[in-house]
Structures are given as structure tokens and as C-alpha cells.
Amino acid sequence: MATDLGYTCSCCGEFHADLPTSYSTMAPDVWDPAFENTPDSMLSSDQCVIKAQHFLVKGMIEIPVVDRDEVFSWGVWVSLSRDNFARSLELWETPGRESEPPYFGWLTTALSIYPPSTLNLKTNVHTRKVGQRPLVELEPTDHPLAVEQRTGITMDRVREIAEGVLHPRNDT
Template identity: 35%
Template sequence: MAGIFSFKCSSCDEIHEGSPSFGFNAPDPYLEQSEEIQSKGKLSDDLCYYEDEDGIHYFARVTVEIPIHGIEDGFLWGVWVSLSKASYEHYVNNFTKEEIDQGYFGWFSNYLPYYSNTYALATNVYPQANGKRPILELQEKDHELYHDFINGISITKAQKIAELCIHG
């Protein structure tokens, strides 16, 4: 396997090195709320909740890695998932423990660039020890992101997605 992913960007002609890593600062449902609702909720680097007419919504920031063929490190996304109240509270109460023996069901809560609607894909969330961000596993679905999660992506596809994220 090649050690480092790098490519000459077709948009800016610069060389970008290192496996791509892109993250979202908030779950999309939170960003879609009014400032009033957002101000009554909470958004940190790893946790989010807010209340609207449908009730209280809970989210955690997680990582999902898409393998890149021939490259040691994958394409890493920092995304948000919605959790049930019980899962959210368990996660918060066990965040800093050395071992967390429970995973959670969650709904993917961001729209990834390049992929068709990634919002509300079913996921499994696996907390990591000592406050590290949980790892996300996509549940089986006929969706390009799931296919890429299972089978990996080519270097060319990784470059296309990275260029889209960098330059819009």
C-alpha cells in the first residue's frame, strides 16, 4: 500500500497531501432551525441537542472512514448522528470511561457532498474509550455511500470528492 495520498488539484493546481479528512461543525437538522431554537439548545464540538415542536433531538459527532484503494489511511468524515434520549444520555455518562460496552443505533444527520441524499441513513455507532469520537458503521442499504464504505473507493474518486469539499 502507498503510504500517503496526494494529488495535483484540478481546481487550484496545488499538490494536496495526506488522506482527505472533512468534518461538519453541526448536524444539519440543528443548522436548519431558527436562531431562537438554536439558542435554547446546545452545540459543542461533540454533542448537540435542541427542542422544537416535535420534541428534543439529540446528536453526537462521530467518524466514518471510507477506505481508499492502495492507500493506508482512508477518507475520513467527521459527521453527526441523531441518537435516542437513552443512547445520548448513556453516551454522555460514559464518554470518558476506559471501556464502553454498548453501541447505539443512530440516523446519519449530514448531507455529504458528492453523494446523493445521505441524510437519515441508518447507522450503528460504536463509542471509543477515553473520550475519542465514536466510529460510525453504515447499515446495509442500496446507496453509493454504503457501497463505498464496504468496498472502498478509487484514488480518482477520492480526489474528486476532496476537490469538491475543498473548492465547492
């Protein structure tokens, strides 16, 4: 999904035709490709199991864009308890599943543009209608990502995020 007609990047000076309002990760940060060949691990576009001990679902952190009828979103992974993961799978294709109470989880996606790290932020995972990824609600802390989810971001911040994603800094 993109908005506006693009922007001139302050990092590289080039014009980018699209200003994305959504980013996503393919796997949780704890996933290792070596797990693909083990019978106790699996990764799909929506669920992940690691060594039959870690259970994760993909959801969306949604952030309102101030003065716009738009939402900026991060596709992220959240670890759930074994029981909550099993319950979410049980209801995966069940109409009405959105009435399920939220599941507690830990964010397992590092969004590098946010200091401090986003890993292990506390979340509530809200199941939505069949065909929609869960909504990930961050615990209301002073972490910049949690603040943005509560208060919204400007289009200037959307551009800043795009630049940070396209041109990550190596602070090593």
C-alpha cells in the same frame, strides 16, 4: 490529515499542496444558530441537543483506501434516542466504554457529493476508547456512501472527493 504530495485539480487547474483524507462538519444539518441562545439547546464539538427533543453525537464514517494502509473519514452527526444519548454521556469519560453495544441512529449530515442525499441513512454508532469519536457504521444498503464504506475507495476517488468539496456544484 493529508496524504501524498498534492494534486492538480481538474476543476480549477490549480495545484493543491495537500490531498485531505478527512473532512468534518461543525454542526448537524438540523442545527440553527438561533438555538444558541435557548436554554433547551446546546452544541459542543461532540454533542448536540436541540429543543430538548433531538439528541446528536459526532462520529466518524471511516472508509478504507484501497491498496493503502490509510483510512478516509467523514466527521458526521448522528441522532440518537434520548436514552442512548444519555447513556453515551454517562460513559463519555469511562475507560472500557468501547465494550458498550452500538447505538442505533440516523445520519443528520448531508454530504453533498453523494447523490442521493445522505440525510437519514440508518446507522450503528460504535463507542470507542475515551478520547476517540464514535465509529459510525452505515446500514449495508446500495447507497454509494454505504457501498464505499464496505468496499473502500481508490486514491482517484479521494482526489474526486477533494475536488467536489473544494468546488461544490450548484445544481439549482
